[in-house]
Amino acid sequence: AQSVTQLDSHVSVSEGTPVLLRCNYSSSYSPSLFWYVQHPNKGLQLLLKYTSAATLVKGINGFEAEFKKSETSFHLTKPSAHMSDAAEYFCVVRRMDSSYKLIFGSGTRLLVRP
Amino acid sequence: DGGITQSPKYLFRKEGQNVTLSCEQNLNHDAMYWYRQDPGQGLRLIYYSQIVNDFQKGDIAEGYSVSREKKESFPLTVTSAQKNPTAFYLCASSIEFGITYEQYFGPGTRLTVT
Numbered sequence: 001a002q003s004v005t006q007l008d009s010h011v012s013v014s015e016g017t018p019v020l021l022r023c024n025y026s027s028s029y030s031p032s033l034f035w036y037v038q039h040p041n042k043g044l045q046l047l048l049k050y051t052s053a054a055t056l057v058k059g060i061n062g063f064e065a066e067f068k069k070s071e072t073s074f075h076l077t078k079p080s081a082h083m084s085d086a087a088e089y090f091c092v093v094r095r096m097d098s099s100y101k102l103i104f105g106s107g108t109r110l111l112v113r114p
Numbered sequence: 115d116g117g118i119t120q121s122p123k124y125l126f127r128k129e130g131q132n133v134t135l136s137c138e139q140n141l142n143h144d145a146m147y148w149y150r151q152d153p154g155q156g157l158r159l160i161y162y163s164q165i166v167n168d169f170q171k172g173d174i175a176e177g178y179s180v181s182r183e184k185k186e187s188f189p190l191t192v193t194s195a196q197k198n199p200t201a202f203y204l205c206a207s208s209i210e211f212g213i214t215y216e217q218y219f220g221p222g223t224r225l226t227v228t
Contacts, residue, residue, distance in 0.1 A: 046216055049216055
């Protein structure tokens with residue numbers, strides 16, 4: 001069965017410093033993985049996705065994530081945080097059965113200090 | 115300007131009343147989805163529809179009903195049988211139903227039942 005674990009419920013960084021949001025997955029197959037961002041009281045926006053092509057995936061707004069099969073990780077990074085990055089981030093894995101359902105992590109709230 | 119619209123943004127109902135949440139998309143997507151989000155949790159799938167006149171139960175369908183009479187529309191009814199209906203409801207769509215198709219989300223409806 002597929003699952004995701006987001007290792008931190010809250011992450012706080014200063015503006016201009018690097019961001020690291022951690023995600024571990026469990027999957028019997030080569031997974032499809034996603035990162036979504038949600039600003040307060042808004043819908044979710046896709047940041048990036050991994051579908052077994054390049055292991056380093058570049059997304060929007062300067063975010064990227066690296067798929068590491070040996071560590072079953074898909075951590076999200078950004079070199080320099082901006083105040084507008086403050087939001088909730090969800091790591092998501094797609095189920096590989098015929099339902100293709102998305103399984104969401106519990107989310108990491110990113111706080112950016114001025 | 116293509117996208118997904120959900121109305122209203124905020125909805126208040128008395129306990130025991132059924133309520134219908136609207137979801138419309140003009141992306142010409144075949145597949146549509148309804149999710150529920152509770153504080154501090156990831157999204158959970160309520161219902162999904164692969165194509166017009168077809169829909170399947172998700173992981174938490176009890177107390178909810180849907181219809182898919184038009185490609186553009188996928189309304190969700192929260193019935194009085196739903197024991198804890200207060201939540202943030204998100205509608206999503208994808209080009210087709212399948213492993214490679216990412217989901218796009220609407221802005222959500224916050225339902226409060228008292």
